[in-house]
Amino acid sequence: MKKLFAAVIATALAGAMALPAPASAASFNMNSGSQERYVQQQCNMHPNLRGCDDWHQNRHHWSKNNYQDWYRWNRPTVGNFASGLFGFVIGAAVANGLNNSNENMSSSHVARCEDAYRSYNSRTDQFLGYDGKYHYCNL
Known part of the structure; x- marks a missing residue:
């Protein structure tokens, strides 16, 4: 936003x-x-x-x-x-x-987040937490 x-x-x-x-x-x-x-x-x-x-x-x-x-x-x-x-x-x-700032994320960051969270969305850099809310990946 x-x-x-x-x-x-x-x-x-x-x-x-x-x-x-x-x-x-x-x-x-x-x-x-x-x-x-x-x-x-x-x-x-x-x-x-x-x-x-x-x-x-x-x-x-x-x-x-x-x-x-x-x-x-x-x-x-x-x-x-x-x-x-x-x-x-x-x-x-x-x-x-x-x-274009989302395109500049390093591939290692995306790979770590994808490995850690099944619901990770690389376009938004967020994952769905156990609380039902979306959170930014900080790995």
């Missing part, structure tokens, strides 16, 4: 890294009210975006050039896609390694 949970977490983290940057490149043809609402929404959700501090302090004096600079600074880039792809590949490798 721990392995499945770890694989799910690794895949989720890799998928999250593949998402684009928080502020997408908006059209420069927006009216000033739409621009202000868009930047306000993005700066409230992601206060560390470049230009948000200046926007909070001087938003009433921002011109079209200020908004264009803000969009240019905070748009998704090829680097975001590359880092997302890298994260996905790493996450997939981690999940694959977790899935």
